[in-house]
Amino acid sequence: MENLILEAIASKQLIEFYYRNLPRIVEPHVYGVTNGVRQVLGYQTGGQSSNGGLPDWRRFDLNQMSRLAILAPTFLGRRPIPSGKHSSWDSRIAIVA
Numbered sequence: 526m527e528n529l530i531l532e533a534i535a536s537k538q539l540i541e542f543y544y545r546n547l548p549r550i551v552e553p554h555v556y557g558v559t560n561g562v563r564q565v566l567g568y569q570t571g572g573q574s575s576n577g578g579l580p581d582w583r584r585f586d587l588n589q590m591s592r593l594a595i596l597a598p599t600f601l602g603r604r605p606i607p608s609g610k611h612s613s614w615d616s617r618i619a620i621v622a
Contacts, residue, residue: 526593530556530565533595534619537602539570542593544585548572551583552600557617563587566612568604584612 533540533553541550550571557564564587570580602621 526587526590527556527563529593529595530587531619534621536595537599537621539596539598539600540567540593541572541596542585542590544590545575547575549574549583549585550596551585552604552621554603554621555612555614555617556619557614559584559612559614561615563618565590568600582606 530540530553532538534556537552539550540553541548543549549569551565551567551569553565553567555566557566565585567583567585568580569583572579574581574583576583
């Protein structure tokens with residue numbers, strides 16, 4: 526799964542996966558580690574969410590993601606962060622250019 530996330534970030538392709546049993550469609554922007562947990566920070570554009578409306582920024586724990594697939598559609602790249610503040614990470618493994 527990690528290789529698919531890295532590929533999607535490098536090629537700016539949408540990913541589709543299940544998270545907490547809900548389907549998600551996401552622009553993956555950062556893959557990294559926070560508090561020892563591997564996570565994807567993404568802009569969720571489709572699917573379902575149990576926490577607020579869409580589209581919106583979300584963090585996803587890698588160990589709770591399943592059935593991940595890279596989709597054909599691409600996205601333009603970085604999006605502005607509404608707060609003007611970047612999320613904190615212990616380490617960033619990949620970030621969209």
